Amino acid sequence: MLLPNWPMQHVVGGLSTTRAYGCSNGPFTGLNLAYHVGDSAVDVDANHHQLLNYLPCPAHWLTQVHGAEVVEVNCEQPMYPWPKADALYTRLRQQPLAIMTADCLPILVCDQQGLEVAAIHAGWKPLVKGIIGNTLGIFQSSPKQLVAWLGPAIGAQQFEVGGEVKSQFCDFHKAHTNDFIEQGNGKYLGDIYAIARRQLNLLGVGQVFGGEYCTVSQRELFFSYRRDGQTGRMASLIWRN
Template sequence: MSNSASNSILNSGVLNINLPTQQRVLAVTTTRKSGYSIAPFNSFNLGDHVNDAEQKVSLNRQKLAQQLPQNCKIQWLNQVHGNEVVNVKAISATPLTADASYTDKENIALAVLTADCLPIFLVNYSGSEIAAIHGGWRPLAANIVANTVNLFKDSPENITAWLGPCIGEQAFEVGIEVKQTFENLAPSFSQAFVEHSDGKFLANLHLLATLQLQLLGINNISSLAECTYSDQDKYFSYRRDGQTGRMASVICLSA
């Protein structure tokens, strides 16, 4: 697995992700910096469901949209920690209830919101199919990665993946029931858990997603393995702060 995902800055608060595909695929992820929201959402909050001021969220989303090709419009999701994947053929002004989205249409930007969960991008090498996945432990345990890959017309060996910032393995404490849930999927997932204390385990979301991708035949995986919990200055973290904002990870096919 490569750790060479780009962190070049398109604009303050927006990071460009270099994927090994054709230039027509643009991918970005955001930090919490250089937005309009005030504490506890300071400042580049893109979530409209966290009780932030609607006007501030709108300004932040406008700023994000300015970093995309002019004709690309963002499709937002109503994320429910499930395993539903939507095939987006046209932009809906209303957020679609799902935790992943796929498209093979130009000028549709797929977005996922996170504040500890793992954002995942999938794109085929020819740059004609893309997907964005909200990789919390519940969606991962419910096979959302496989559900998303199944929508691709291209074969898994022709798909590359990118894993974004999320809560790191030193901070993500879970109960034994989470470990057992993954072990019931495949014994190999046990390596993503380290015993901590009092029946608790430290879980590695990046490793869980990587193992799932590899089992599906996807081996070209890059990452920006930064911990949202540990880096309070750069990232929102729900587990750390409770009431907080959301980052966005967005991928689109430009014409």
């Protein structure tokens, strides 16, 4: 497990899984937590059981659709079926929120008192659709009182995209032009960490941590869809203490 390297580790609970250990085999070898990728459901169940040893109680999960919807988890929110959305928010105590990734960016957010928490699936499509702003809009605390951690995602030297992706981000905010480097093949290298950090800063969140991993190049630690195609998924989770 990876623990967020932020000043909130004694205020809220949080972690990101790696592919290490676990019960899955083949292209999913390790701690695959996704049922939808073709892995054995028995193995995925065992992996979820292993993860539960690190959590105060079972987590809320999503069916992620690369959109910008946010689900608020309260006492009335059922765990099943998993809702279709790309971010979770709660004020409930000891209730983990989970999102799955295998190159997309997981973002964990909380206020400085640890009273509100959120987990965001920040792939490029959710980012360009405004998933961060939609999530922060649910917080009662002002953005200046929030702290964010950027979990393991595809690194800036691996995230090659076409001009249409860059254009969408530049349409979203012109400052994103600085987050792409043109390559000789007509493609661009995009920095998804810089994109998310910029959006958080523009929304008023000044304390942003993390962003030092690369799921593609760190093969022993992480699943990577871009690198392997058929592969497993890691999870990033946050909860109030």
